[in-house]
Amino acid sequence: MKLDGKVAIVTGAAQGIGLATATAMAETGAxxxxxxxxxxxVAVAAVTLAARGLTVRHCVADITLPSGNxxxxxETLAAFGRIDILHANAGVAPFRDLxxxxxxxxxxTIDVNLTGAIHGCAAVLPVMTSQKQGVILLTASIAAFxxxxxxxxxxxxxxxxxxLCKSLAVRHxxxxxRCNTLCPGDVATTMLEEYLAREPDPAAARREMADRYxxxxxxxPADIAKLAVFLCSDDAAWITGAxxxxxxxxxxxxx
Numbered sequence: 384m385k386l387d388g389k390v391a392i393v394t395g396a397a398q399g400i401g402l403a404t405a406t407a408m409a410e411t412g413a414x415x416x417x418x419x420x421x422x423x424x425v426a427v428a429a430v431t432l433a434a435r436g437l438t439v440r441h442c443v444a445d446i447t448l449p450s451g452n453x454x455x456x457x458e459t460l461a462a463f464g465r466i467d468i469l470h471a472n473a474g475v476a477p478f479r480d481l482x483x484x485x486x487x488x489x490x491x492t493i494d495v496n497l498t499g500a501i502h503g504c505a506a507v508l509p510v511m512t513s514q515k516q517g518v519i520l521l522t523a524s525i526a527a528f529x530x531x532x533x534x535x536x537x538x539x540x541x542x543x544x545x546x547l548c549k550s551l552a553v554r555h556x557x558x559x560x561r562c563n564t565l566c567p568g569d570v571a572t573t574m575l576e577e578y579l580a581r582e583p584d585p586a587a588a589r590r591e592m593a594d595r596y597x598x599x600x601x602x603x604p605a606d607i608a609k610l611a612v613f614l615c616s617d618d619a620a621w622i623t624g625a626x627x628x629x630x631x632x633x634x635x636x637x638x
């Protein structure tokens with residue numbers, strides 16, 4: 384799996400799955416623009432990767448706004464002249480049910496997880512259609528397919544990404560553009576660590592969570608990144624409109 388010569392945009396790239404994917408793409412030959420609203424963190428990530436000889440840039444942007452995504456596209460084209468890949472990965476997950484979710488919680492989750500991805504796709508599609516080539520990868524979740532009582536709004540946004548993927552795949556397949564979703568289970572990211580830290584015994588909560596998985600471990604960002612690179616590579620040239628569950632077997636079990 385190689386991405387030689389490809390230009391990729393990865394949102395939510397300052398940490399977690401986004402940083403792992405940006406790193407893996409750069410390691411396999413892509414020129415990568417790391418996008419995040421955390422200016423300090425994304426700058427550090429880009430400097431760290433560049434110090435390894437990888438070709439990266441960073442862009443501080445609010446992807447919930449059309450203007451933020453358009454600026455990312457403009458800066459990417461100025462730096463590299465084309466856009467081959469968008470990994471719309473930025474996301475938030477407030478662990479609250481509907482009875483405790485505030486209006487702000489709900490609006491922010493929808494804005495970042497779903498609206499931001501829609502604006503990102505809208506920003507890159509004119510470039511990709513003119514090239515007659517491109518790949519869009521959306522980070523959804525197994526929560527799009529199964530019921531998680533702790534994240535109903537998050538789950539709704541991830542279900543929306545699954546529907547968005549299929550629509551874009553059908554509409555833009557004739558333009559040479561593919562679109563797929565990554566649907567991870569629990570992955571050891573800062574977001575998950577913050578959730579576990581609220582438990583009375585975080586270590587016990589982590590063990591209990593891992594024990595639900597047939598493989599008896601949580602996912603690592605690198606696990607997701609490897610699949611992301613494959614789906615964005617020419618090895619996946621006949622894959623579009625598909626949802627890839629990568630969850631250590633969690634959704635395969637009944638009890």
